[in-house]
Amino acid sequence: MVQNARENQDSLKYCAFCAQEDRISPGEAYWHRLHQSSIVQVCPKHRCYLSRAAGKRHFSVRLTLAEEAIPITEPIKMANPDEPYDALLLWMARQVEWLLGHPDAKIDTTNLSAAYTQGFHSNGLLTSGGNPDLTRIREQFRKVIGKHIEHGGHFNSVYHANSDRSLNRAIHFLEGHPGLHLLLLYFLGTDVESLPTMSKYCHFELGPWPCLNLVCEHHEKDVIHEYSFRTDTHGAQVATFRCLCGYIYSRQAPDFEGESRLCPHRVLQTGNLWNREFQRLWSDSSLRIPEIARKLACSIAHIRKMISILDVPSRKPRRKRRQLLVGMSPFDEKRAALRKIIQTFIMNNPHGSRTEFYKYAPAEMNWLWKNDRDWLESFLPKSNKWEGKVDWQERDRGYAKSVKSVKKDLIASQRSTVFPITIERLKIALRFQPKNTQRSYFPKTNKALQAAAETPEQYRVRKLLWAIENSNSELPPTFGALLVKVNFRLEMRSRPTVAEAIQAAKGLYEKRRNSCVAAGEEAAA
Numbered sequence: 001m002v003q004n005a006r007e008n009q010d011s012l013k014y015c016a017f018c019a020q021e022d023r024i025s026p027g028e029a030y031w032h033r034l035h036q037s038s039i040v041q042v043c044p045k046h047r048c049y050l051s052r053a054a055g056k057r058h059f060s061v062r063l064t065l066a067e068e069a070i071p072i073t074e075p076i077k078m079a080n081p082d083e084p085y086d087a088l089l090l091w092m093a094r095q096v097e098w099l100l101g102h103p104d105a106k107i108d109t110t111n112l113s114a115a116y117t118q119g120f121h122s123n124g125l126l127t128s129g130g131n132p133d134l135t136r137i138r139e140q141f142r143k144v145i146g147k148h149i150e151h152g153g154h155f156n157s158v159y160h161a162n163s164d165r166s167l168n169r170a171i172h173f174l175e176g177h178p179g180l181h182l183l184l185l186y187f188l189g190t191d192v193e194s195l196p197t198m199s200k201y202c203h204f205e206l207g208p209w210p211c212l213n214l215v216c217e218h219h220e221k222d223v224i225h226e227y228s229f230r231t232d233t234h235g236a237q238v239a240t241f242r243c244l245c246g247y248i249y250s251r252q253a254p255d256f257e258g259e260s261r262l263c264p265h266r267v268l269q270t271g272n273l274w275n276r277e278f279q280r281l282w283s284d285s286s287l288r289i290p291e292i293a294r295k296l297a298c299s300i301a302h303i304r305k306m307i308s309i310l311d312v313p314s315r316k317p318r319r320k321r322r323q324l325l326v327g328m329s330p331f332d333e334k335r336a337a338l339r340k341i342i343q344t345f346i347m348n349n350p351h352g353s354r355t356e357f358y359k360y361a362p363a364e365m366n367w368l369w370k371n372d373r374d375w376l377e378s379f380l381p382k383s384n385k386w387e388g389k390v391d392w393q394e395r396d397r398g399y400a401k402s403v404k405s406v407k408k409d410l411i412a413s414q415r416s417t418v419f420p421i422t423i424e425r426l427k428i429a430l431r432f433q434p435k436n437t438q439r440s441y442f443p444k445t446n447k448a449l450q451a452a453a454e455t456p457e458q459y460r461v462r463k464l465l466w467a468i469e470n471s472n473s474e475l476p477p478t479f480g481a482l483l484v485k486v487n488f489r490l491e492m493r494s495r496p497t498v499a500e501a502i503q504a505a506k507g508l509y510e511k512r513r514n515s516c517v518a519a520g521e522e523a524a525a
């Protein structure tokens with residue numbers, strides 16, 4: 001907490017009274033670690049505002065001696081504990097002081113979440129589901145803390161009154177400025193000092209908690225004295241309880257009344273004792289799975305999961321299938337009947353296609369396709385979706401041949417807008433959009449497309465020529481300006497073929513410009 005709270009600031013802070021005392025004993029003023037925390041603005045001992053030493057803090061930290069930087073006397077502003085804002089500053093300073101003085105205090109997210117949960121609970125800020133009611137927490141937090149934040153500006157780096165996200169994330173322990181957690185504690189009327197001593201196991205009814213393993217000798221006896229706690233990614237608060245027998249279960253927090261005390265939220269691990277009992281029950285083949293589940297107080301799904309995890313020997317099937325005893329099954333009967341229908345139809349139409357069969361008997365065909373595909377495939381005429389219908393090479397040659405003329409047409413039809421002629425544009429103009437599976441059918445077309453598509457330079461040249469031709473009066477005063485206008489970048493202009501084209505365009509430009517100017521003069525005269 002404290003480490004993070006020490007942020008970059010312009011200069012070191014000190015308490016003038018502390019410095020006076022230090023000069024008497026130990027005989028020299030020094031920088032106090034407590035005073036450098038960004039959330040400490042007053043001296044908790046002397047109840048006065050801290051002063052700032054002149055000079056920048058970084059780099060000079062080691063060089064600036066407190067003895068030299070702190071003046072002997074200076075005006076000091078006292079904090080007034082009756083002022084709400086000063087009271088908050090004093091409270092903050094005392095929290096940091098306590099934390100620095102107790103580096104071994106075991107404060108973690110479990111303590112903190114317990115404090116929050118209790119605080120929200122006693123302030124009526126939990127939803128009916130037991131989760132923090134974020135909307136109301138934000139409202140009230142802003143009411144209580146907001147005015148302080150506006151007042152002094154000391155907490156600007158800690159909490160922005162118009163950003164609620166940081167508050168939500170702090171409540172869920174995803175992140176949060178230590179100062180923000182302190183503000184939350186202040187808001188809830190508690191403090192850091194009570195965190196370690198307060199029971200951190202207070203998301204539920206009073207502990208200890210029972211083992212819920214039906215075969216454990218401690219079943220439903222209160223033997224579990226602590227639990228681990230976390231907030232999962234969805235913001236749900238989950239506590240995990242483990243018994244010595246190896247049985248681990250979780251409960252959703254909070255549950256102050258203990259309603260879910262004896263019904264485990266979720267079994268995470270069953271442990272050796274339970275597993276042995278399960279294996280014993282499983283080997284008794286007269287017991288069916290639901291009965292085993294009942295005897296072990298778990299779900300059938302859990303039993304099935306354990307069967308695969310524990311790799312228990314499989315049981316013999318209980319009953320033999322009826323069909324073996326009674327001749328033909330209903331399935332076989334239906335299949336035989338449908339086969340017969342299709343067979344007769346094919347015999348009557350020896351040259352029919354699959355489509356025709358589907359039209360004739362859709363339901364029968366579908367059923368056979370689903371349940372008897374091998375037979376159907378072997379019996380039907382060969383599918384003629386692709387083979388023999390299309391001459392792909394012919395099609396490829398045709399496309400490849402027309403690429404050039406299509407490009408010409410494209411340029412002619414789009415002169416007024418001058419779009420780049422990309423492969424995609426060419427494909428569209430050709431109406432050539434092969435599916436992925438057909439790509440390899442068009443080697444010549446693909447080659448022709450690659451060759452015909454415009455490079456960025458070719459496109460710029462075309463645009464340049466078009467601009468010279470089509471903008472009569474708005475021709476820019478210099479050729480350079482025109483190049484910029486058509487977005488002809490420097491690195492493009494230097495390439496040899498491009499340079500030639502630009503020279504040619506420059507000639508055209510000058511001709512056109514001269515004639516424009518002449519026309520203008522004539523009109524003026």
Ligand SMILES: [Zn+2]
Nearest residue numbers: 015018043046
């Ligand atoms: Zn002091």
Ligand SMILES: [Zn+2]
Nearest residue numbers: 211216243245
């Ligand atoms: Zn147990």
